[in-house]
Amino acid sequence: xxxxxxxxxxxxxxxxxxxxxxxxxxxxxxxxxxxxxxxxxxxxxxxxxxxxxxxxxxxxxxxxxxxxxxxxxxxxxxxxxxxxxxxxxxxxxxxxxxxxxxxxxxxxxxxxxxxxxxxxxxxxxxxxxxxxxxxxxxxxxxxxxxxxxxxxxxxxxxxxxxxxxxxxxxxxxxxxxxxxxxxxxxxxxxxxxxxxxxxxxxxxxxxxxxxxxxxxxxxxxxxxxx
Amino acid sequence: xxxxxxxxxxxxxxxxxxxxxxxxxxxxxxxxxxxxxxxxxxxxxxxxxxxxxxxxxxxxxxxxxxxxxxxxxxxxxxxxxxxxxxxxxxxxxxxxxxxxxxxxxxxxxxxxxxxxxxxxxxxxxxxxxxxxxxxxxxxxxxxxxxxxxxxxxxxxxxxxxxxxxxxxxxxxxxxxxxxxxxxxxxxxxxxxxxxxxxxxxxxxxxxxxxxxxxxxxxxxxxxxxx
Numbered sequence: 001x002x003x004x005x006x007x008x009x010x011x012x013x014x015x016x017x018x019x020x021x022x023x024x025x026x027x028x029x030x031x032x033x034x035x036x037x038x039x040x041x042x043x044x045x046x047x048x049x050x051x052x053x054x055x056x057x058x059x060x061x062x063x064x065x066x067x068x069x070x071x072x073x074x075x076x077x078x079x080x081x082x083x084x085x086x087x088x089x090x091x092x093x094x095x096x097x098x099x100x101x102x103x104x105x106x107x108x109x110x111x112x113x114x115x116x117x118x119x120x121x122x123x124x125x126x127x128x129x130x131x132x133x134x135x136x137x138x139x140x141x142x143x144x145x146x147x148x149x150x151x152x153x154x155x156x157x158x159x160x161x162x163x164x165x166x167x168x169x170x171x172x173x174x175x176x177x178x179x180x181x182x183x184x185x186x187x188x189x190x191x192x193x194x195x196x197x198x199x200x201x202x203x204x205x206x207x208x209x210x211x212x213x214x215x216x217x218x219x220x221x222x223x224x225x226x
Numbered sequence: 227x228x229x230x231x232x233x234x235x236x237x238x239x240x241x242x243x244x245x246x247x248x249x250x251x252x253x254x255x256x257x258x259x260x261x262x263x264x265x266x267x268x269x270x271x272x273x274x275x276x277x278x279x280x281x282x283x284x285x286x287x288x289x290x291x292x293x294x295x296x297x298x299x300x301x302x303x304x305x306x307x308x309x310x311x312x313x314x315x316x317x318x319x320x321x322x323x324x325x326x327x328x329x330x331x332x333x334x335x336x337x338x339x340x341x342x343x344x345x346x347x348x349x350x351x352x353x354x355x356x357x358x359x360x361x362x363x364x365x366x367x368x369x370x371x372x373x374x375x376x377x378x379x380x381x382x383x384x385x386x387x388x389x390x391x392x393x394x395x396x397x398x399x400x401x402x403x404x405x406x407x408x409x410x411x412x413x414x415x416x417x418x419x420x421x422x423x424x425x426x427x428x429x430x431x432x433x434x435x436x437x438x439x440x441x442x443x444x445x446x447x448x449x450x451x452x
Binding site: 064 | 277278279285287288290291294295298299301302405406407421422423424425427428430431434435440442443
C-alpha cells in the first residue's frame, strides 16, 4: 500500500554553509524518498538572537575547524565550497537580511523558483565569494536562476513590504519554537510525531526515521547526472 | 596489493555521550576497514578549558536538543543511552578525572582491556545512571569488564602516580594541538596527511577519506551479532 508522502521542512539561511549541505542532500533525495519537502527560508541572525547562541566561528578553534570541515565535506557532498576571503565581514557583519527577504518573496510569489534562486545565492557567497547584500547582486542571482529581469525586479520591489517582512519573521519564529539554536533545522512530521534535527549531519538519521534508504550524500541516481 | 593499515586515533572521555557513539562505530569498523585503531583516553574538561569553549548544555535550547538527539541517535546506533536524571551534577560538576586516569592506567598496563573497561564506564554513566567518580564505582566497571579484582585494585592504586597523571595530560595536550574544542576527536593519518574530525557524525566522511565503505552506524556483520 502506498503511503502518503511525509512532510519534511528545511529551515535555512544562505549565510550558513551547513544549510547548503542539508539543502542539496534533501533536494537530491526529495524524489527518491517518499517525502514532501518544504523549503523554509529563515533568518539565521534572528535564530541566534532568540536562542542567545553565539556564532561558532567566534571561538578561534571552531573557526579553524570550520574551514577544514567545510573543505572536506564539500568534496564528499560534491558541493563546490570556497571559503570567503574576508569571512568575518561577509558572515558576521554583512549578513543575509535582504537575501532572505528576497527568498521569502520568491517563495510567496514563485515557489517553483525557490530551490534554484537559493542555490544561486549560495553559489555567490559560498562558492565564488561574491556579494549577496546589494540589490544588484540579488538580481544577478535571480536572473542566473532563470527569473526574467523584469519579474526579478518586481520581486525585489516587494522585499520591504509588510507581507514579506512578516513572513520571514514568522518562519524564523516557527523554527525557534521547534527549539532551533542555529541552522539548518530539518523538521520531519511522521505519524503525528514531530522530529527536529539540527545540522547537515542528521540526514542518515532522517532516513532511519522515515524508514527510507540512506545512500550517502550523493545518491547514485544524482551522481549519474552530476 | 595489500596496503598497510592506516592509523586512526580516537580521543574520548566517558562523560561525553557523542564520544560513546564514535567509539562504538570505530570499534565495530576496526576489523572491517583497513585501519589500526588507537584509543586515546583524554580529559574533556581540560580540552574545554584549553580551547576556552563552554559545555553546549549551558545553553538551554542546546540542552533540550541534546536529550532528543541522544535518544534518537541511541536508537539508530544501537547504543543503550539513558539520560542521567541529574545531568548537570553528573556531567558538569562531578566530572570524569578519576575515571579517565583509570583508563589511562589501563591503557599503559593492559591496553587489551581498554575497550571493554571504557564501555563499562559508559554503561554506568550514560546507560544506567550510576556513579563513576568513586573508587568503588570504577572498580565495579573494571570487574564487569573482566579484570580480576586484585588486578583492578592494583590499577586503581596507580591512578595518582606521576606517570598516569602526566600521560593523561599529554594525551589531552596532544588532542588540543590537533585543534580540539570538544570530544570525540578522530585523527586519521593518511598518506602523510593528518585529518582531524570532530564529533560522532563524521564517520561516513572518515570512510570517504579512507576509501572504505560506509554501511551505517551498525554494519551488517555487527548487526548479526547484536
